Amino acid sequence: MAPFMHPSRKRRRETANVDVKLVEIYEDLANENDEIRVKAAGELVSRFTPDKNPTDEQIQKVLQRLFRGLCSGRKAARIGFSIALTETLSQVFSPSRDLSSSSLSIPKAIEIWEAQSKPDGAVSGQEERDHHFGRLFGAEAIIKSSVLFQSQVPLEEWTKILSMLFDLAKKKPWLREECGWIIFCSLRDIQSHKFDVKYAEAALNSLCDNGLAKTPEGVAIWTAAKDLFPTMKFPENIWQHGSPLHVREKATLAKIMKETSESEEPEPGKENGKAKNSGVWNPKLHFAWDFVLQKLYVQSPEQNGQSKGKHSKTSLAGFTDIWTEVVDNGLFASASSEERKYWGFLLFVKTMNEAPAHLAALVFTKNFMRCFMNQLAVDDRYLHRIATRALKSIQARVGREPEFVVPAIKGLMGPTGAVNFDHITKTKTIEKMISSVSADSLKEIIPSIESMIARPGMEDAKAAASTRLQLAGHLLSVVRTQASATNTAASDELQSSVESVLLLLARFAYFVPGEDNKRKETVPEPPVAEATQELFRNRMMSCLNVLIGGRKNPASVPYAVVRKIHDMDESGEWGKFVIEMSEDIKESVASAFKTLKKLTHKEKRAEKKENSSIQAFKLLYSMTILQVYNGDADAVSMLDELKFCYSKFLGHKSERDEAEEASDALVEILLSFASKQSQLFRRTSEQVFGAFADQVTATGLQSMIDVLETKDTLAGQEEMFENQEVGSDVEMVDADGSDDESDDGSENSDSEEEEEDDGELEAFEAKLATALGTHRADKDLDAPSSDSEDADMDDDEMEALDGQIAKVFQARNQAHNKKKEKKDAKETMVNFKNRVLDLLEIYVKKCHTSTLALDLLMPLLQLTRKSKVKQIATRAGNVLREYTKHCKGSASIPAVEDAEPVWELLKAVHQEATHSAPAAHAASCSQASLLLVKILVAHDKGCLSEIVDVYGETRKKQLTSRKCHVQPSFFSDWNNWCVSASKQMKE
Structure with a gap:
């Protein structure tokens, strides 16, 4: 019986034939993490260093596995295996390594590459695609390893790689750019490692033999070779002038770079027919553009400020030549496809990001600008997003280089662009640029x-x-x-x-x-x-x-402008002056300029205090003359008044005896400026008033108070501006037709206006009925019908009736005009009062220590109570608060010689506080009262008991009189002041 074999022992013997670590390395080479792939490649290459002395079998197996891995469908595998293959080839076929006894060689490695990257039998489309990529990446790895360029390696191996790459490029047009990129990079490697120039010549010959010279890849390869190997022998009869970038080749270059290569006659014995297009549109720019543009940036005649057409000795085209012919007339031609225009926009963005400023300024060409504006104008257009990206690239360039705003604005708005670029594109591009x-x-x-x-x-x-x-x-x-x-x-x-x-x-x-204009x-x-x-x-x-x-x-710029206008009027250099002026007006203007000249001389030697007055007069004169030039009839008389003011303020000492009269006249002029519906004249009046505020007299102050006390009505406007003709010839239709208002200046309520409208409508209908001889349907129901009478009217009667009806409607229109006139008058007066309050705020800030400023207390208080315009009432309260705020310490309050007027004013303020009014009015009364208390105490500390009596009398009225509406805050403010004052007196 055979001995029993334990299962675990059998597994150990099987694993002894498998290199587990190597399997893990291969797996890691396909990992999507860069660090893991690089680490795995390093571990694999370390196994094939000379000190490890790998066997031929090991080397062949690893090469087979790596070449096969390049054909994997996993994208990360191609990258990882390619890195490992490049480094492994460099180690295995290192010149320092003796391979004389080895069965391995460069040709053998290329055979392995061919075998592993060739699909066997019937395969799916995706598998075939993967093998094509495997062949592409394998060729790149072999070339990058530099093993082909060793002296012992036959040149045929290099040409074999070239032929296989170009065959792949022709067979699969969608791989043509990648194949061209590998050859392009190989030229750089050949030059940087100082390999024999024969390899570069072989690459150019193979490029031409395969009919790919006049493709974007061919342009890049040829141009790179010209740049890297200027003395090498180039194929003949390809480019008639030796370079794709020659000025006379720009038309051909334009066809090539938009993927429409011109037809070429095949050479005898060669398949050198027309190069095929790439077949598939790529949304990315071809790599050839990078090299071509970089070359143009350096060699362009525009680089040294040369004019167009002055080329270098080699007659290479300039940036403008290529951009205009290839991009503008090529990619952006009106008949060009959207895809090519997309490339054009990418080129614009690239140029805007990379090109020197003087060249980037040249890309706003005619066809591009037309397409650019059209695509920007409508959101749903096909190229709107890329056009927006192009616009952002311009803005980014201006952000990086503020000086680029000049060519950007000229390009967008100049001859090739549109002056109304923002309007056409519905953007604020120019507005934002020009504001920076x-x-x-x-x-x-x-x-x-x-x-x-x-x-x-x-x-x-x-x-x-x-x-x-x-x-x-x-x-x-x-x-x-x-x-x-x-x-x-x-x-x-x-x-x-x-x-x-x-x-x-x-x-x-x-x-x-004029007709004789020189420009x-x-x-x-x-x-x-x-x-x-x-x-x-x-x-x-x-x-x-x-x-x-x-x-x-403030007067420097207005004076310079008005003086220039005057000089140009006299010289006629700018043409005919469009404002008609009589001889009297011209004399007044000439006199004003004489005064301005005097002011300029005074300004040079004036002291700081006097300089503000000089600036004020220069500003006034300049702005008044501009008003004359603008056709303002009143401005001429203002010039005469200014002349009087100038003589009294800054003229000869013998003329300064009527300073008060001059000050009053100046106030009137400033009020005239303030009354205008112009922020400019408002600021002018404020600037000048600030310089002369301390010279304002009681009469001048009263002129401003009079404005505040005028009614916000048409009658008030006529009174203030002495415009008695306004509305005098307008017939009123309504019964009363009166525009009288209540004494407190209040306006009619909405209900009163509605009643007036109803009355006006009824009066109109009554007049119309009278003219027609009819009646309203709801009036006089028993009245006899007039149909028979209408039927019997002859032509004369009808004509007379038409005249009567016309008069009725004319009267109605006049009534509407009168209402509008009243509304406009109210707005004018409200605006005028706001401007006067602005001036008074300046006055109280500068002159709060003057006793004259006390005259403002009652008018301001009454304005906060009486005005029905909330804005005016609030503004008056703010001015009074500003006044009291500046009167904080004892040195900041007016010092009076006679306290009697102050006592009278205090009682008047307390009386004003008893009126029914908004809460803000009560606060203003309290502020005014406490200011007067401070003034009286500063004059005589012994008057406190009398002040207490005044407050006591007001308290008594609050308790006993229904007509007294003084607010509780009036007394609480007084109590707080008493507490604070008692502490100070005891210290």
Whole structure:
């Protein structure tokens, strides 16, 4: 009987023939983790180092296994096995290793590669595909190992690899680019390791023999060979001028790079027919573009600022040549497919990310820009996402290199783009870019914008006006950016940059070029419409509004602009001045400029205190002259008043004896500025008022108080602006037609307005019925019918009836106009009062120690109570609070010589506190009362008992009179003050 064999012993004998560790290494080579794959490759290669002395059988088995692993369907396996194979081949066939007695050789390894990568029998499509990839990766591993380029290895082995790769490229067009990439990289390896140039020559010959020279891969390989081996022998009759990048080969190159290779006549005995297309569209750029573009970046004539057409000795094409012919006229041609346009967008993004700035500026070409704008404009277009990516690449370049904003704006808005790029694409690209322009960049952009305004590229007048409107808006954005970015108030950089913008606006706002204009390119075509000129003037004023606020020398830019306009009017260099002015007005303007000249001389030698007054007058004069230029009739008389003010404030000493009168006139001028519906003139009035606030007289202060006390009505507006003609010839339809208001200035309630509307409608219907001789259906039901009368009306009667009906409707329209006029008048007065309150806030901040400021207490308190416009009431309370806030310490309150007026004012404030009013009014009364208490105590500490009596009298009224509505907070504030004051007195 045979001896019993234990099962476990049998398993041990079986495993002794299997290298478990090697199995694990092969498994790890296919792992998706990079670190695991690399580690496994290292462990495998370490088994075949010379010191391990592996047998031929071991080497052959591992090569078979590695080549077979390249054909695996697992993607990670190809990468891992390829790395291991490359390094194993380098170790096994190392020149330092003696293989004379070995049965292994390079040809044997290539045989193994061929055998393992060839599909046997009937296989599925996927298996066949895997084997093709295995052959591709195997060839790459063999080439990378450099074993083919050893001196003892026959050249035929290299040509054999080349033939197999090119056969694969032709057989499977979807692998053509990968095959070309391997050959392309091999040229670099040959050059870097200084292998014999014969290998490069063999590669070029094989490329041409296989009819693939005029493919994107062929272009890359040929160009790389020219760059790496300039002296080697190249195949003849391929490129007539020696290089795909020759300037005369650009048309052929364009066909190749968009995958439409031109036909080639086959050479005798060779299959050198037309190269096939790759067959499958790839959403990624071909690798050939990387090398071609990098080559163009270096060799382009534009690199050294040479003009187009001046090429190097080899006549290589410039970047502009290739981009225009290959990309713009090729990929972006109107008949080009969406897929090719997609490649074009990828090239644009690549260039925008990588190209030097001077070359990146050249890619905004005609066909590209047309496609770019079309795709951006509509979200659901096929190439919208890639166009958006291209747009972001421009913005990113500007973010990295702020100076690139100049070529970006010129490219997007220039001749090949569109001035209204933002409007077409429904983006804010230009708006955002232009808001980030630096002062230096602005100098380069201004001439371009000037040309765009003059020639927007459209014949339609309305379209041109719309485009010019957008450009004017961009210029305003530039000024805002410059003003916010420049911290120094008197910066020369700011002055220069914004002046150029304002003068550009002024040129088109005030002048029409004459026939003898020297710069024909700046003659507007179509002509600038009057409405557009007005718009430019408004934009210029908006720019000035941005510039004068809170600056040390607010008058510098307005003065420079108005002086330039005046000089250009006299010289005629900008053309004819569009504003018609009489001789009297011209004389007033000329006189004003003489004064401005004097102010400029005074400014140079003025002390700091006097300089603020000079700046104020320069600003006033400049802005008033601009008003004259804008056609404001009142501005001329203001110039005369300014002349009087100047003589009294800053003129000869002998003329300064009427300073009070001059101050009052100045206040009137500032109120005139403040009344205008313009933020610019509001800021101007504030700037100037701040300089002269301490010289305001009681009369001037009263002028401002009068505005606050005027009714918010049409009558109030007419009274304030002395406009007696407004509405005087309008016939009222309603019965009372009165616009009288209550004494407290309150407006009609909504119910009263509705009743007025009902009454107006009824009156209209009554008049219409009278004209027609009819009646309403719900009136006079028993009235006889007038049908028979209507039927008997002749033509004359009908004509008379038409006239009566027309009069009725005309009267109704006039009534509606009157209502609108009332509404507008109210808005005007509310705006005016807000502006006056702005001025008074400046006054109380600067002059809170003046006793004259006390005159504001009662008007402000009454305004917080009487005004039905919440905004005005709140604003008045804020001004009063600002006043009392600045009167904190004893040194900050007015010092009075006579306390009697203060006592009277305190009693008046207490009386005001008894009125029924909003809670804010009570707080304001309390603040005013305590301010007066502080003033009285500072004047005479012994008056406390009398102050207590005043508060006591008010408390008595609260307890005994129903008409007294004083709020509890009025007394609680007083109590708190008493506690605080008693502590201070005891210390």
